[in-house]
Amino acid sequence: MNTLTVDLGDRSYPIRIGSGLMASPALFEPAILGRQVMIVTNETVAPFYLERLKHILTRYQVDTTILDDGEAFKNLKSFDLIMDHLLTQHHSRGTTLIALGGGVVGDLTGFAAACYQRGVNFIQVPTTLLSMVDSSVGGKTGVNHRMGKNMIGAFYQPKAVIIDTDTLKTLPAREMAAGMAEVIKYGLIRDAGFLEWIEANLEAVMSLDPVALVHVIETSCRCKANVVSEDEREQDVRAILNLGHTFGHAIEAYCNYKDWLHGEAVAVGMLMAADLSSRLGWIDREAVERLSLLLSRCDLPVRPPLSMKPEDFMNYMALDKKVVEGAIRLVLLRAVGRAVVTADYPAAVLQATLAHFTTH
Amino acid sequence: MNTLTVDLGDRSYPIRIGSGLMASPALFEPAILGRQVMIVTNETVAPFYLERLKHILTRYQVDTTILDDGEAFKNLKSFDLIMDHLLTQHHSRGTTLIALGGGVVGDLTGFAAACYQRGVNFIQVPTTLLSMVDSSVGGKTGVNHRMGKNMIGAFYQPKAVIIDTDTLKTLPAREMAAGMAEVIKYGLIRDAGFLEWIEANLEAVMSLDPVALVHVIETSCRCKANVVSEDEREQDVRAILNLGHTFGHAIEAYCNYKDWLHGEAVAVGMLMAADLSSRLGWIDREAVERLSLLLSRCDLPVRPPLSMKPEDFMNYMALDKKVVEGAIRLVLLRAVGRAVVTADYPAAVLQATLAHFTTH
Numbered sequence: 018m019n020t021l022t023v024d025l026g027d028r029s030y031p032i033r034i035g036s037g038l039m040a041s042p043a044l045f046e047p048a049i050l051g052r053q054v055m056i057v058t059n060e061t062v063a064p065f066y067l068e069r070l071k072h073i074l075t076r077y078q079v080d081t082t083i084l085d086d087g088e089a090f091k092n093l094k095s096f097d098l099i100m101d102h103l104l105t106q107h108h109s110r111g112t113t114l115i116a117l118g119g120g121v122v123g124d125l126t127g128f129a130a131a132c133y134q135r136g137v138n139f140i141q142v143p144t145t146l147l148s149m150v151d152s153s154v155g156g157k158t159g160v161n162h163r164m165g166k167n168m169i170g171a172f173y174q175p176k177a178v179i180i181d182t183d184t185l186k187t188l189p190a191r192e193m194a195a196g197m198a199e200v201i202k203y204g205l206i207r208d209a210g211f212l213e214w215i216e217a218n219l220e221a222v223m224s225l226d227p228v229a230l231v232h233v234i235e236t237s238c239r240c241k242a243n244v245v246s247e248d249e250r251e252q253d254v255r256a257i258l259n260l261g262h263t264f265g266h267a268i269e270a271y272c273n274y275k276d277w278l279h280g281e282a283v284a285v286g287m288l289m290a291a292d293l294s295s296r297l298g299w300i301d302r303e304a305v306e307r308l309s310l311l312l313s314r315c316d317l318p319v320r321p322p323l324s325m326k327p328e329d330f331m332n333y334m335a336l337d338k339k340v341v342e343g344a345i346r347l348v349l350l351r352a353v354g355r356a357v358v359t360a361d362y363p364a365a366v367l368q369a370t371l372a373h374f375t376t377h
Numbered sequence: 378m379n380t381l382t383v384d385l386g387d388r389s390y391p392i393r394i395g396s397g398l399m400a401s402p403a404l405f406e407p408a409i410l411g412r413q414v415m416i417v418t419n420e421t422v423a424p425f426y427l428e429r430l431k432h433i434l435t436r437y438q439v440d441t442t443i444l445d446d447g448e449a450f451k452n453l454k455s456f457d458l459i460m461d462h463l464l465t466q467h468h469s470r471g472t473t474l475i476a477l478g479g480g481v482v483g484d485l486t487g488f489a490a491a492c493y494q495r496g497v498n499f500i501q502v503p504t505t506l507l508s509m510v511d512s513s514v515g516g517k518t519g520v521n522h523r524m525g526k527n528m529i530g531a532f533y534q535p536k537a538v539i540i541d542t543d544t545l546k547t548l549p550a551r552e553m554a555a556g557m558a559e560v561i562k563y564g565l566i567r568d569a570g571f572l573e574w575i576e577a578n579l580e581a582v583m584s585l586d587p588v589a590l591v592h593v594i595e596t597s598c599r600c601k602a603n604v605v606s607e608d609e610r611e612q613d614v615r616a617i618l619n620l621g622h623t624f625g626h627a628i629e630a631y632c633n634y635k636d637w638l639h640g641e642a643v644a645v646g647m648l649m650a651a652d653l654s655s656r657l658g659w660i661d662r663e664a665v666e667r668l669s670l671l672l673s674r675c676d677l678p679v680r681p682p683l684s685m686k687p688e689d690f691m692n693y694m695a696l697d698k699k700v701v702e703g704a705i706r707l708v709l710l711r712a713v714g715r716a717v718v719t720a721d722y723p724a725a726v727l728q729a730t731l732a733h734f735t736t737h
Contacts, residue, residue: 097453104524135519135530159495164464170495
């Protein structure tokens, strides 16, 4: 087992990464403060792992909330359902919520923990690659609104993140690929060497080679943890983690959060950001082609939905949280391995990128 | 104008108290960070003060959300309505929410500010005595759940609290009395001298004598601000602010948050806590009688609803946030002017108090 620490003063917490961690009560117990636990999971994950987790928590009152699966259920209604269950089962302020699932379960459970009785304890147990390397680390929690993704939420840190890599064995290949989009992101924004490592070792990762898997997850989590430690509430540098997300959110919103996985939308978004960066002369065209090839090798998409037009992007991007008083701020690549956040680019260059990706 | 500071490090903020403050843009502008403002108020307050406030905010994009009036609307549905308006009007992360109204508007708006895009700026402009001396100070925000009051929320501090005492001229007498319950509470928990001052000057306060009013509000806010500065997230000492609230919440919940005002329920709750304290030998019977007389002089109730039984109290109190792993913790009076939080009392004494207040 490898352990990283997210360094946030008195809100610091460990990330444990390894095989079979869900069999180890000793990893969970220090992060459970009282005698009550509420496991929140979904109908897809529950049959695989719920009993396994409950089995090691026999010392506690364990209740469960099983949600429908999918981004469409990351909303205030599911949030209210968790509140209902907590109150019906008389959970006190000393309770601990455990998020067992992917990013939707993690974001929703974290937000519920942030708000139940103005804040209770919670643990992230991510079961998808994407949530392992991204959403379970950093304390961003929340739900979607019909007018925009993650528009309602809180910054709220877990007591621990416990990543059992065995859970990836039951993850559909498409979700594994979606997680790789975020992994590739870390290379693009901060670590060109890691990007080269991924290009050289992609097959080992995709076939779940244990050593490759731990390396990928640990490197990604460390990158994210470092960025988050520098800037917990996204005042500045943390925003680079959103590489590809402004374009990506527009794709997801356009599709009503259906059909496209988050990671798939981010993959296309990153490629669009890279394209824009190359039009600004910051990276060369070859870097864009290399990225496109790597995404394709992961079976990730490299084009937005066929019916999407430049104005569709513009409409949804105007609602993005990264819009500060009107200007659309984007995460772009100054170089491969060095991302910057900027609203300082010619509008025509953004239009050229949008045109390029919407012309068929 | 008098100014107090709530001292919370980099989240410190001023409380301004005085007559005619709502006519002064210079008080608002330092607390408004961007160019967008959303005023949240209700149908009762809006006709009196909304235009007055908008009139001094001409430099900003000002949108408004007008809610129905009453505790029954302090719920996730109203919260969602504020989110809808913010998104429809394209409010960015740089927006400022202004809560113009009583405790319901303040708690709801504060919670909306805490959650919109994971946290935006907000200003409290309380228009009831209760919200001036209590809910607008301290950063407790949230909404009710049908199973319990304030069960969903966040600790989130405003950028400023602006108390224009002129707004009390339009406050119904019954609401003024309800606010006095919280004022009396500060005397009981921390300041026996203030309690004596209230006994001697009650008529001046109730007739809105400007000097008496500012003294009452400033002394109350200072007491609350001091307690909150010592313990922002209610780990220990802050809980004394809940004197009377555990019994009071049971009354409010029993009445489905109708008929009884929060301050009225707290008045009875404080008297019950005082009764219990005297049964423990901590304060003498005369102090309980003095409190009962003072509450009556304010036209506040001194008995729970006639139909309420001891088991009704016990059922609702078991759901209270102050219940830690089963034991009902209560705020009691070690002496007049000195409150303590304890679960260490004989169950029979609690039953005696409940019996005393439910026997007719």
